[in-house]
Each structure stands twice: as C-alpha cells, then as structure tokens.
Amino acid sequence: MTTSTLTTTQRIEKEPPAWTRMLDLSDRALAVLLLAPAAILLSLIIVYPVARLAYTSFFSLSLTSGLPAEFVGLENYQLMIEDPVFWETTWNTVLITLITVPGALVVGMGLALLANLPFRTQWPVRLSLLIPWALPLSFAGLIFAWFFHSEYGVVNDVLNRFGIEGVIWFNSPDLAFAAICLTIIWKTSSFMALIILAGLQTIPRSLYEAADVDGAGRLRQFFEITLPLLKPAIVVALIFRTITALQTFDIPYMMTGGGPGTSTATLAMYIHQNTVSFLDLGYGSALAVVMFLLSMCVTVVYLRIIRTKE
Amino acid sequence: MKKTLLTGLLFSASMLALSAPAFAEELKVYISSQHQPQVWRQVLDKFEAANPGTKVTIETGGNTSEAQAQYLNTIMSAKDSSLDVLILDVIRPAQFAAAGWTSPFEGKDMSVYLPAYAEANTVDGKVVALPAFADSMFLYYRKDLLEKYGIEPPKTWDELKAAVKKINGGENNADLQGLSFQGKAIEGAVCTFLLPYWSQGKSLVQNGKLTFDKDAAVKSLKLWKSFVDEGISKKNIAEVATDDTRKEFQAGNVVFAVNWSYAWAQSQGKDSAVVGKVGVTRLPAMAGGDQATCLGGWEWGVSAYSKHQEEAKKLVEYLSSPESSKFMAINGSLLPTYPSLYQDAEVVKAAPWFADAKQVVETAKPRPVTPRYNEVSETIRTTVNAVLAGVMTPEDGATQIESRLKRILR
Structure with a gap:
C-alpha cells in the first residue's frame, strides 16, 4: 500500500x-x-x-502657453529649488507627517485597547471606531472647518463656556496648522486602531494569566507583553499611515485652502494647483516626482526596519 | 424573394430604431451653481420651444469661479466631448483661447455689446465667446441707516470710515459690522486688491507687460488692513468669501458691503431682512483718486470638443441675445450686456439702480488679460489673504506680489 x-x-x-x-x-x-x-x-x-x-518632468509643457512640449532637461527641477512655495509646502508636508503619524498611533492605540476591553455589548465601541475611518476625507475636512469656524464653530463656543475667549483659528498659521493636525489625527487614528485591534486579538490570554501569576502589574504587562507582540501590526499601520500622510491633500484643502497665504498648503496641494489650476504639466510632474521619491525613501526605511527585525 | 423581404423588413426596422434619437439633438450646458441655473432654465425652455428637436440639459457644479475653473480644466484637458456650452468668467476667454478649448464665432458683429465685453471676448482678432451678462463691483449700503444719521453715500474710503464711526456710535450694536468685503483667498480678493490700486491711477498690466507700482500696492493693502484694525470690518475678514458678504448684508448685520450685482435680487427677496432699505452706488475712491471698480461678468463659450457645433452655436447666440439678456436682468438681476437695455422700462422697474449702473460698468476696469491669469490671481489673492490675517505686512505683501508677477509675466 x-x-x-x-x-x-x-x-x-x-x-x-x-x-x-x-x-x-x-x-x-x-x-x-x-x-x-x-x-x-x-x-x-x-x-x-x-x-x-x-x-x-523634463519637458516644458503648459497648456496655457499654446506651445508644444519642449525638452528642457532639468530646468523644472532648477525652478523648484528656487521656488520658496515648493520648500514651504514640502516642509508643511513633512511637519504634518511628523505630528500626525505618532499622534494617530498614540490615539489609535488607546482606542484599540479600549475596544479590546471585555464590554458586554461591543458593537457601539466598534461602530464609533469605524465611523471616522469610513467618512470621506473631504467631508471630515468640511465638518471640522465648521467646528473651528471663529463665529459659528463649536470649538470656540466650548472655549467661551469655559470663560476662554475664542480665537480665529484660520487667521493664524500656527492655529490653522494645529486645527488641521487635530482633524487628521481624529480621522486617521481609527485606521490605526483597527489594525492594532486585529493585532491585539492575536495575543493569547494565557500570557496575561501567566504574568498575573508572576505578579506583573498592568503597566508591566503592557510593555512586556502587549507592545512587543503588537510590533508587526504597528509597523504595518505606520507604513500605510506615513505614506498617506505624505500625500495629505483633502483635509487642509477643505479646511483652509492652504491659507492664511500659503502657510498651511501641502506638497500634494501645490502639485494639484500647478497641474489642475495652472495647467503647467511639466512643473507639476517635476513636483510629483519629488513626492514619489519622498514616499519611496520612507517605504525603503520601513522595509529595512522590518527586515532587520526578522 | 423571401430573403430580400426579410432583409428589407430588418433594414427598415433598424432605421426606425436609429432615427428616433437622431432627430433630437441633445446639448449639455455647464452653468456654475452660483449663477441661478433655475432662472437660466427658463431661457433654455424658450429655446427648446422655438427649436423642436433640440433638448438642452444643465450641468451645474462649483460655487466659486476657481472651483468651476478647476472642473472645466480637467474636462477640457481630457478633450471630453460631454459638455457643449460652457459659462466662463470674464477672466477666462484668454486662457481658453490659448489652449484652443472654445470654437470661434466667425464673422460675429460684437459692436452691439458693451465695448468692455466685445473686447473681453475677442482674443487675437477672434471672437472666442459671447457675453452672458455684465457685472462690476458696487458699494451696497443701508439706505435707512444713512438717512437716519444724515449721511450721504461716501465718495472716498475715508468718508466711509467716518460714516461707519458715526453710525456705530449712535447704534451701539456690537453685531453691526461697518464694511464687509472679500478677504478669503478667492477670486473676489483679486478685485479687493485692485480697487484701491486702480483708484490711484495705476495699472497692473499693459500689453502683457507688468506695470506694477509698489507704492500704490502698499497703500491698497494698508487700506484694507486698516478696516480690520480700526474695527470697521470684523476680525475674521480673511475667512469671508463673496457669498458670505451677501448673507451678512442680507441679514441686516452690515452697513456697507462690496459686492457684485447679483446680491441685489436676493437682498430684495423674501429671506431678506433689508427689503427696501438697500442703496447701491459706485465704490469709493482713495483720497485724491478716482472711483474705480472691477469688471465682472460671464461669457458663453462653445466647447471645441462638442460634437454639436452648429446647434451649440445657435444656442449661445440665443443665450446672448437681447431677449435673453433682458429676461435675465428682470428675473435674475443680472446686468445687461446691451447698452440700450439699461434704460428699458421693465428692467428699471425690477432694479431701479440699473439705470445708473451702465456708467459704472462702462468705466469698470478689466483684470489682467493673460493666458496665465490663474497664476496671477493666485498670487494676488493669497497675498491679500495673508495680509488681512496679519501674517504678512502690507510692505512684504507688495514685494511678494511684485516678485511673483514678474516671474509669471516675464
């Protein structure tokens, strides 16, 4: 046989x-x-x-000029280096990434831990986790633009009730930037939370029971068991979040339109402006190449981190 | 024999099926949502009645000039044939002509229109679009309040400041704003900058060359900032767009407002708190300068990618006819593009101030005519916005406008 x-x-x-x-x-x-x-x-x-x-990106191609495309070599890139708005929008994009990615990670982790608690009815918690994630970005931007409106906004109203005088959020680059970052963190932390929650549920309960027997406290358990075992989930979440953060467009576009002046405009908004509004496809492409390279670098760094971990 | 009969039957059946849609020409007209598509619909209904077999549908979208331009830029650069007729802001024909996006009207006599619109729609000797309606910026004011305090409508911005101070002193109403204008980084803010700049006798662009006067620019930006600093305009003026000005004024919270003619009809509508209390006059001047205003208005173009060129042109001729212009003046408070209509009895009955508006429109100045207008506009409006928000000084703002415009118009 x-x-x-x-x-x-x-x-x-x-x-x-x-x-x-x-x-x-x-x-x-x-x-x-x-x-x-x-x-x-x-x-x-x-x-x-x-x-x-x-x-x-190596061509001078502008639909408003009425001229055919012409090879110009690196001229678009040279213009970019001399363009203060390029540097301003790139810096804003990097800053948004540096603030909102860790911000969303911390808030998302908190939400995931909360959703993982043994509630009797779990759907209200899970649903409220899903709603910000399911909301289109531009809607979130519009809603928060009204929240932060200086006259009709709920944020200033709450501040007034506590005896603090409201501020004109979109009149100051710093406050406008803060409002945008808060909105992005609100919008994206639920995505973080969903991935982390999935990671949390793969951690066996027996590990915590063993830790209880050994007399480890809650905090110790979190740092010794939860966090190390969550690392793969966190890295995946960070990769996705960082790349979307580098592409931030909708929320600042809806909330401030890049204002006051160009102080809250992002690189993606600047690309959109040059291609869609100014129809300068050559320069817009050069800007987009820079954004592509930026995303590539981040991905390579994260992939290295994962590989060394393994 | 049998076979031929069958073929014949099949052939005629397919002809019947094909001929039904072939009879009706379907035209799609793009009208931005702020331009009262429901009133234009009535004009289109008349066209349909006079041209059986032609069906016209409206597509709306984009409630600001920029949003609309972005949408049309995407449609047209993709050579999309879905739109046949487009409404265009007066600043766009030059760009559309350079890109080859509209079909020219050959042999069209433009002398019947107000000269400013004959000019705005003619690029390099070609008529690229026909006028839809005329417009310019005006000073709206509360007739009742000015009468109460015995004030004449101001002729200079200084007189306007004095008038506001007198009224505010008497009314003692914290919610009453002295002057509302556009400080948000929208197209209207370009005019905001240009009004006092032009009033000093300076021009921005001549024959495609930049003729920037920095001193006049600083004075213009300083004037607007002073309205905020002196409490005549509200502190968040950098958030205010054109329609916000209209709403504030209509709600009775504003003494003076800078706005286009469309605000009139709604200020006399059923949702208005100021029916019968509104006056409209020319915009004030800088001390020692002339009263200047910004030329507005919109145009009808035929998409170069439309598959119904003949019908589309016929429709545009109709939309741009004296009949349609009069209808829109009466029902939509849109200023006529034909000089004679300003004295028309029915028009004047609907909007009494139109009788004096012709002179204003005739002297209104056009914004720079260039295919790269979008870049010029973006530079000016973001700078005005930054200065009003207090992020940038008027001096730095003027320097920024100058250096960026030099790059664009080199």
Missing part, C-alpha cells in the same frame, strides 16, 4: 501536467506565462504612469 502511494507521487512529480505537455512548455516558460498577467497589469497601472511622469 505504501509503495503504491509512493509510486503515484513519484509519477506526478516526474511528469508535468498533461496540458503543459501538450503546449510543450519548459518550467521556465511556464513561470513566465503565469507571471505575465500580473506583470503586465503592474506595468500598465504603475510602471508606465510613473515613467511617463518622470519623462514629462
């Missing part, structure tokens, strides 16, 4: 499936054939547009 099974397996391993024999394909050719659909799809939707973007 054992022998007969063995021979069957051997026969299958030795001979490729009937249909490949019919096509007379080698293993290598089969691999290529099977990978081709994915490779073609990726080329069409990722490689081609990115390559095209980089290509366009």
Whole structure:
C-alpha cells in the first residue's frame, strides 16, 4: 500500500501536467506565462504612469502657453529649488507627517485597547471606531472647518463656556496648522486602531494569566507583553499611515485652502494647483516626482526596519 | 424573394430604431451653481420651444469661479466631448483661447455689446465667446441707516470710515459690522486688491507687460488692513468669501458691503431682512483718486470638443441675445450686456439702480488679460489673504506680489 502511494507521487512529480505537455512548455516558460498577467497589469497601472511622469518632468509643457512640449532637461527641477512655495509646502508636508503619524498611533492605540476591553455589548465601541475611518476625507475636512469656524464653530463656543475667549483659528498659521493636525489625527487614528485591534486579538490570554501569576502589574504587562507582540501590526499601520500622510491633500484643502497665504498648503496641494489650476504639466510632474521619491525613501526605511527585525 | 423581404423588413426596422434619437439633438450646458441655473432654465425652455428637436440639459457644479475653473480644466484637458456650452468668467476667454478649448464665432458683429465685453471676448482678432451678462463691483449700503444719521453715500474710503464711526456710535450694536468685503483667498480678493490700486491711477498690466507700482500696492493693502484694525470690518475678514458678504448684508448685520450685482435680487427677496432699505452706488475712491471698480461678468463659450457645433452655436447666440439678456436682468438681476437695455422700462422697474449702473460698468476696469491669469490671481489673492490675517505686512505683501508677477509675466 505504501509503495503504491509512493509510486503515484513519484509519477506526478516526474511528469508535468498533461496540458503543459501538450503546449510543450519548459518550467521556465511556464513561470513566465503565469507571471505575465500580473506583470503586465503592474506595468500598465504603475510602471508606465510613473515613467511617463518622470519623462514629462523634463519637458516644458503648459497648456496655457499654446506651445508644444519642449525638452528642457532639468530646468523644472532648477525652478523648484528656487521656488520658496515648493520648500514651504514640502516642509508643511513633512511637519504634518511628523505630528500626525505618532499622534494617530498614540490615539489609535488607546482606542484599540479600549475596544479590546471585555464590554458586554461591543458593537457601539466598534461602530464609533469605524465611523471616522469610513467618512470621506473631504467631508471630515468640511465638518471640522465648521467646528473651528471663529463665529459659528463649536470649538470656540466650548472655549467661551469655559470663560476662554475664542480665537480665529484660520487667521493664524500656527492655529490653522494645529486645527488641521487635530482633524487628521481624529480621522486617521481609527485606521490605526483597527489594525492594532486585529493585532491585539492575536495575543493569547494565557500570557496575561501567566504574568498575573508572576505578579506583573498592568503597566508591566503592557510593555512586556502587549507592545512587543503588537510590533508587526504597528509597523504595518505606520507604513500605510506615513505614506498617506505624505500625500495629505483633502483635509487642509477643505479646511483652509492652504491659507492664511500659503502657510498651511501641502506638497500634494501645490502639485494639484500647478497641474489642475495652472495647467503647467511639466512643473507639476517635476513636483510629483519629488513626492514619489519622498514616499519611496520612507517605504525603503520601513522595509529595512522590518527586515532587520526578522 | 423571401430573403430580400426579410432583409428589407430588418433594414427598415433598424432605421426606425436609429432615427428616433437622431432627430433630437441633445446639448449639455455647464452653468456654475452660483449663477441661478433655475432662472437660466427658463431661457433654455424658450429655446427648446422655438427649436423642436433640440433638448438642452444643465450641468451645474462649483460655487466659486476657481472651483468651476478647476472642473472645466480637467474636462477640457481630457478633450471630453460631454459638455457643449460652457459659462466662463470674464477672466477666462484668454486662457481658453490659448489652449484652443472654445470654437470661434466667425464673422460675429460684437459692436452691439458693451465695448468692455466685445473686447473681453475677442482674443487675437477672434471672437472666442459671447457675453452672458455684465457685472462690476458696487458699494451696497443701508439706505435707512444713512438717512437716519444724515449721511450721504461716501465718495472716498475715508468718508466711509467716518460714516461707519458715526453710525456705530449712535447704534451701539456690537453685531453691526461697518464694511464687509472679500478677504478669503478667492477670486473676489483679486478685485479687493485692485480697487484701491486702480483708484490711484495705476495699472497692473499693459500689453502683457507688468506695470506694477509698489507704492500704490502698499497703500491698497494698508487700506484694507486698516478696516480690520480700526474695527470697521470684523476680525475674521480673511475667512469671508463673496457669498458670505451677501448673507451678512442680507441679514441686516452690515452697513456697507462690496459686492457684485447679483446680491441685489436676493437682498430684495423674501429671506431678506433689508427689503427696501438697500442703496447701491459706485465704490469709493482713495483720497485724491478716482472711483474705480472691477469688471465682472460671464461669457458663453462653445466647447471645441462638442460634437454639436452648429446647434451649440445657435444656442449661445440665443443665450446672448437681447431677449435673453433682458429676461435675465428682470428675473435674475443680472446686468445687461446691451447698452440700450439699461434704460428699458421693465428692467428699471425690477432694479431701479440699473439705470445708473451702465456708467459704472462702462468705466469698470478689466483684470489682467493673460493666458496665465490663474497664476496671477493666485498670487494676488493669497497675498491679500495673508495680509488681512496679519501674517504678512502690507510692505512684504507688495514685494511678494511684485516678485511673483514678474516671474509669471516675464
């Protein structure tokens, strides 16, 4: 009996499936054939547009000029280096990332721990976790623009009730920036929380029971058990969040439109302005290439971190 | 024999099926939502009645000039044929002509329109669009309050300040704002900057060349900032857009307001707290300067990518006709593009101040005419916004406008 099974397996391993024999394909050719659909799809939707973007960035191409595209080499990049608004918007983008990513991580962690508590009815907590995540970004931006409105906003109203005089949030770069960051943290921490919550539920209860027996306190348990075991989930959440933070557009666009002046505009808004409003596709492409490189760097750094951990 | 009969039957059946939609030409008109699409609908209904077989639908979107421009930029740069007729802000024909996005009206006689609009729609000798309605900025004021304190409508900004101080002193109402204007970084803020700048006899662009006068620019920005600092305008003026000004004034919370003509109809509507209490006059001047205002108005263009060129042009001719202009003046309080309509009895009955408005529109100054207008506009409006928010001094603001405009208009 054992022998007969063995021979069957051997026969299958030795001979490729009937249909490949019919096509007379080698293993290598089969691999290529099977990978081709994915490779073609990726080329069409990722490689081609990115390559095209980089290509366009070397041209002077403005639809308002009425002139055909002209190769200008690195001129767009040189203009960028001399452009104060480019530096301002890039700095704003980096600052938003540095503030809102850790901010959303801390708030998201808190929410996840809260949602993981053994409540009798869990759906209200889980639902309220999901709502900010499910809300479109531009809606969130509009809603919070009204919250922070100096005359009709609920934030100033609450401040007034506590005897603090309300401020004109969007009249000051710092306050406007703070309002935008708060909104982004509110909007994105539920995404963090969802991923962390999934991570939390994979941690076996027995570990905490063992820690209880050994006399470890709640805080010790969090730092010795919860946090280390959550690391993979946190890294994944951070990668996604950082990349979307670098692309921040909707919330500042809806809340301040980049104002006052250009003090809260982000790189993505500046790209949008140059391409969609000014129709300067050459310069807009060069800006977009910079944003692409920025995202690439971040991804590479995170991937390194994951690899060294493993 | 049998076969031919069958083929014949099939053929005629398919002809019937095909001919039904082929009869009706369907045109899609883009009207921004702030331009009373429901009133334009009535004009389109008349066109449909006179042209059986043509069906016209409206697409709306974008309640500001910039939002609308962004939308149209995406549609047109994709060479999308879904829109046939487009409403365009007076500042856009130059850009649309440079990009080749509108079909020219060959041999069109533009002398029937107000000269400013004949000019705005003619680019390099080609008529690229036809006027929809005229407009310019005016000073709206509370007739009742000015009469109560025996004040004449101000001729200079200083007189306006004095008038506000007198009224505020007497009314003692913290909710009553002296002057509302546009400080948000929107298209209207470009005019905000230009009004006092022009009033000093300076021009910004001549024959495509920048003729920037820094001193006049500083004075303009300082004037607006002084309204905020002296408590004549509210502190959050940097948040105020055109329609906010309209709403505040209509609610009775403002003595003077800088706005376009469209605000009139609603200020006399059923939701208004100031029916019968509104006066409209020319905008004040800088001391020793002339009264200047900003030319507004919108135009009808035919998309170069429309598949119904003939019908679309016919529709635009109708929308831009004296008949339509009169209808919109009476029902939408939109200023006519034909000089004679300003004296028309029915028009004057609906909006008495239109009788004096012609002279204002005729002397209104156009914003810089350039294909790169969007960049010029962005520079000016974000700077005005930053100065009013107190982020930038008027001097730095003027320097910023100058250096950026130099780069754009080089």
